Amino acid sequence: MAEIRLRSILRKELLPLAQRILQISHIPLAVYDAQDNLLLGDTFETEADRYAIAVGEETLGWVQGGEEAAPLASLLSDLALRAVEKKTLANEVLDRYREINLLYNIAAKLTHCREVSTVATVAVEEAQRLIYGTSAVLMLLNPDTQILDLQLIVGDPVAVEPKTSLGEGIAGYVAKTGISEIVNDVAADVRYGEVVPGIRSLLCAPMKALDRVIGVISIHHAELFTYTAADLKLLTAIALQSAPAIENALFYQRQMEAARQREAKLQEQLQELRIEVDEAKRASQVAEITESDFFVQLLQKAKDLRQRR
Structure with a gap:
């Protein structure tokens, strides 16, 4: 539950009105916070009934006096409950805003991470x-x-x-x-x-x-x-x-790994193609030499020499 102090409720909601009522009616009442600090009215010289100002199970203070003290305690309890609800709602809205802002900042940082x-x-x-x-x-x-x-x-x-x-x-x-x-x-x-x-x-x-x-x-x-x-x-x-x-x-x-593998495979295929091209080129060069007129004449001369021997 959001923390609410009785002093803040009196200051914002009731203090001027309560002071005016006490001045006109001359009703002997005193309002204390949970630590027994006097917030409104005069200290009682004799024992008087005390009525709790509470929200749920939490006691925020007391109203001391006669029968007139009970309605005031009830009114202050209602005001305290409304104040708690307002503060709780405000805190929830603030927490949600902070969460959205946090997630936005994290998303911005993650956008460029690959x-x-x-x-x-x-x-x-x-x-x-x-x-x-x-x-x-x-x-x-x-x-x-x-x-x-x-x-x-x-x-x-x-x-x-x-x-x-x-x-x-x-x-x-x-x-x-x-x-x-x-x-x-x-x-x-x-x-x-x-x-x-x-x-x-x-x-x-x-x-x-x-x-x-x-x-x-x-x-x-x-x-x-x-x-x-x-x-x-x-x-x-x-x-x-x-x-x-x-x-x-x-x-x-x-x-990226798939691209690297494809690149490696392509490099391997290119190397194989270079080898095939080199072999084809060498075969073509050999064929060009062996099929030339000079090479044919040279082979014939070699054959004639072997026959003479």
């Missing part, structure tokens, strides 16, 4: 910049072997296996299910296995392209740390934003 390593670096560094952690990891799923291959580690060195089977550990589980995970104590999670130095709490989100998981991004903390749903939502957004760029980079990489 190498898988470059995309991975941008994604992981952005994640670690925006979400507190001591290290971050990106792994890509090999579609043929169904193995997660370690691509990049940033931050503190951590003992991450270079290859992880689908369904193995937290990363393998996220890759298999496509569901993001918060694990604030890996020692208490049976999926994690043996706790390694440098990873005690973590977030892990799948990278999806066309509803197909192509990898995972993880943020780690070396000590016990409480990650929140907002942290996980942010990491998930970064992973989803980065996945198409990874997919495009992989496609570009495959196209």
